[in-house]
Amino acid sequence: MSSIMASRIRQKRIAQLIAHGKRLDERGPNDYREIHIETGLIERAEGSARVRLGKTEVLVGIKIEAGEPFPDVPNEGVLTVNAELVPLASPTFEAGPPDENSIELARIVDRGIRESKAIALETLCVEPGKKVFVVFVDVYVLNHDGNLIDASALASLAALLNTKMFNYEVKEGEVKIKPGYTPLPLRNHPVAVTFAKINDKLIVDPWLEEEQIMDARLTMTADKDGKICALQKGGYGYFTTQQIFEAAKIALEKAEELRKLVVKE
Amino acid sequence: MSQKKQEKLIDEKGIRLDGRKANELRPLKIEVGILGNADGSAYIEQGKNKILAAVYGPREVHPKHLALPDRALLRCRYHMAPFSVQERKSPAPSRREVELSKVLREALEPSVFTEYYPRTSIDLFIEVLQADGGTRCAGITVASLALADAGIPMRDLVTACAAGKVEGQIVLDLTDAEDKGGEADMPLAYMLNANAITLLQMDGLLTSEEFEQMVNLAVEGCKQVYQVQKEALKAKYMAAKEVVKEEVTEE
Numbered sequence: 186m187s188s189i190m191a192s193r194i195r196q197k198r199i200a201q202l203i204a205h206g207k208r209l210d211e212r213g214p215n216d217y218r219e220i221h222i223e224t225g226l227i228e229r230a231e232g233s234a235r236v237r238l239g240k241t242e243v244l245v246g247i248k249i250e251a252g253e254p255f256p257d258v259p260n261e262g263v264l265t266v267n268a269e270l271v272p273l274a275s276p277t278f279e280a281g282p283p284d285e286n287s288i289e290l291a292r293i294v295d296r297g298i299r300e301s302k303a304i305a306l307e308t309l310c311v312e313p314g315k316k317v318f319v320v321f322v323d324v325y326v327l328n329h330d331g332n333l334i335d336a337s338a339l340a341s342l343a344a345l346l347n348t349k350m351f352n353y354e355v356k357e358g359e360v361k362i363k364p365g366y367t368p369l370p371l372r373n374h375p376v377a378v379t380f381a382k383i384n385d386k387l388i389v390d391p392w393l394e395e396e397q398i399m400d401a402r403l404t405m406t407a408d409k410d411g412k413i414c415a416l417q418k419g420g421y422g423y424f425t426t427q428q429i430f431e432a433a434k435i436a437l438e439k440a441e442e443l444r445k446l447v448v449k450e
Numbered sequence: 451m452s453q454k455k456q457e458k459l460i461d462e463k464g465i466r467l468d469g470r471k472a473n474e475l476r477p478l479k480i481e482v483g484i485l486g487n488a489d490g491s492a493y494i495e496q497g498k499n500k501i502l503a504a505v506y507g508p509r510e511v512h513p514k515h516l517a518l519p520d521r522a523l524l525r526c527r528y529h530m531a532p533f534s535v536q537e538r539k540s541p542a543p544s545r546r547e548v549e550l551s552k553v554l555r556e557a558l559e560p561s562v563f564t565e566y567y568p569r570t571s572i573d574l575f576i577e578v579l580q581a582d583g584g585t586r587c588a589g590i591t592v593a594s595l596a597l598a599d600a601g602i603p604m605r606d607l608v609t610a611c612a613a614g615k616v617e618g619q620i621v622l623d624l625t626d627a628e629d630k631g632g633e634a635d636m637p638l639a640y641m642l643n644a645n646a647i648t649l650l651q652m653d654g655l656l657t658s659e660e661f662e663q664m665v666n667l668a669v670e671g672c673k674q675v676y677q678v679q680k681e682a683l684k685a686k687y688m689a690a691k692e693v694v695k696e697e698v699t700e701e
Contacts, residue, residue: 285552288545300653403650413661416636416652419552421559423646426665433658 191394200398204384210392215435217390220446222339224347232348232369236340239392240330242274245322245340247348249369251311251360252319262309262317266295268324268337275329289419294324294338296415297375297406304345305370311355320348320369331392334404334417335443338377343447345371375414376443377406378436382422387432389439403432407440409448459631460617466628468497472621473667475611475674480592480682482599490600492682494592497625498582501589503596508570522567526555528589530578550586557590557610557639557649563603572602583626584612590639590649591675598683607679608648610639611671613664615654620663622671634660638668642676 191199199209206214218239227233232247254261268291270278283291298304309318322344324337349366381391381399391399400422406415413433418424424432460466470476476497485491488504495501511517528550532538543551554576562572574596576589587610594608614624616632629635634654640647647665656664 283545285548288548289552292545292549296653300655408655411657413652413656413658414654416650417553418647418650419556421556423560423641423644423648424650425645426647426669429647429650429665430662433661437658 191397195394196398199394200384203386203388203395206386208388209394212390214386214388215439217335217439217443218392220339220443222343222446224343231350232344232346234340234343234347235327236336236343238332238336238339238390240328241332241336241392242326242328243333243336243340244325244327245337245344246325247344247369248321248323249318249348249350250321251316254310254314254317256314258306259314260310260317261306262304263319264295264299264304264306264322265319266291266298266322266324266341268294268326270326270329270333274326278326278329289417290333290337291324293334293377293404293406293415293417294322294341296417297338297377298322298341298345301373301375301406301408301412301414303342303371303373303375303408305372308370311360312358316358316360318350329393331394331396332379332390334379335377335390338375338406339443339447342374342376345369346374346447374409374444374448375406376440376447377404377415378439378443379404380432380435382420382424382428387428387435389435403429405433405436405440407437409444411437411441413437458617459628460619460621464619466616466621468625472619473670475623475671476625478675478678480595480678482595482682482686488596488600490596490598490602492592492595492599494588496584496588496591496623498580499578499585499588500580501585501592502577502579503589503593504575505572505593505596505600505602506575507572507600508567508602509573511569511571516571517569520568521564522562522569523571524555524559524562524564524574525571526551526558526574526576526593528554528576528578528586530581530585534578534581550589553649553651554586554590554593558593558597558608560646560648561594561604561606561608561641562597563605566603572597572600581626583624583629584637586610586649587612587623587637587639591679595679595683599686606641606643607676607683608639608641609672609676609679610637610649611668611675612637613668613671615656615660615664620660620667622667634664636661636664636668638665638672640669640672642673
């Protein structure tokens with residue numbers, strides 16, 4: 186089953202169904218695929234989570250290390266998001282330095298976490314201007330069946346919620362790790378919702394064959410207070426203003442639903 | 451998030467640091483057809499932004515295996531000059547530039563009839579010579595003109611403009627200082643005749659009402675930029691017409 190493209194007749198069928206508000210896998214336009222979330226699978230990482238969104242599978246590992254702050258924010262920790270589209274995840278992925286798709290994916294996930302100020306970065310300062318903690322969010326795509334963005338954002342949030350910050354002390358300017366952990370301070374929970382436009386209709390959570398025929402893609406990330414914290418349009422098509430306003434409404438509802446799967450009160 | 455004591459970006463009368471009102475664009479100057487070798491080119495100054503765009507093609511694709519059987523391959527490189535920003539930027543493409551090259555290409559491609567030129571490539575180069583916020587929008591505006599100048603058939607010009615939220619107010623066309631000190635920045639690209647949004651990005655925090663306001667304001671900004679864009683394109687051909695007229699009268 187390594188064929189990349191759906192056959193023409195199948196593509197046509199998918200597009201026809203969507204025009205009538207139906208989908209090939211019998212979901213409604215605003216239904217997500219089944220979502221499974223597991224956390225804490227990687228003991229060596231400070232936090233980790235695996236999200237399965239239908240057949241799409243993403244693993245996120247969080248590492249925290251001492252490093253230098255950015256000069257313009259000397260007393261804040263640093264957030265770094267990286268995404269790897271590893272070749273085992275799809276016949277279309279190739280080994281090598283990150284391409285534009287993986288860079289875009291990482292930057293969309295990054296924007297949601299950063300703009301919602303999800304991580305209390307000011308608590309991660311050791312010595313202003315000299316030493317802070319760097320939170321590395323590494324997105325590892327294990328199986329690509331469409332909508333990597335939402336799966337990656339959800340897995341990143343789950344992994345951050347699962348992250349344990351080690352206790353430490355500072356001796357002669359060096360960070361020494363002490364036994365024991367505290368949870369990483371989080372104050373917001375951004376969730377991404379991605380739409381595909383097919384046949385002039387919007388659907389959420391496109392799977393691979395829908396992504397292959399979509400005209401355009403729109404990701405909206407919502408924070409826990411129902412505010413929009415990041416947007417990204419992709420693909421070669423366009424959206425009308427009405428479609429964008431409609432998407433914003435759906436995105437806020439869907440984000441709330443998805444958040445409940447990860448954030449347990 | 452700035453530690454330094456911050457200058458207010460908008461005063462009590464609602465006037466911004468550079469003297470503009472909330473819904474006002476920066477001064478805009480556009481020229482079309484300014485580079486000798488390129489098939490199409492254009493230059494834009496939007497406030498302190500200075501950006502050049504050039505188009506080569508439709509031409510043979512290198513490497514050949516990238517050629518598409520049913521349409522032209524549109525490639526786009528957004529690049530910032532090392533001296534374009536306060537602290538020298540390494541000339542190697544950053545992750546930001548790689549992402550912008552992708553979204554700019556996707557913002558422009560809906561306007562181009564790529565299906566007219568199968569197996570060829572249309573290569574688009576955007577060089578930011580000086581940056582002061584909103585370079586991706588100015589880059590799209592100028593690149594679209596370079597495509598038109600190259601004589602490539604298009605559905606419409608693509609125009610881009612950012613709206614944002616600064617000190618609680620919704621404003622148009624943010625400068626770098628407003629982007630960094632403000633709460634949200636939302637670049638938007640628009641094809642006027644199709645009511646089509648071809649680029650939409652945002653970082654910051656917004657309620658859905660603010661979001662709708664910002665989209666509407668950005669679209670209004672695009673409509674203003676569109677007029678300048680159209681004039682610039684016409685100006686090139688009016689100048690050519692003058693030259694022909696002079697030559698005819700000399701004979």
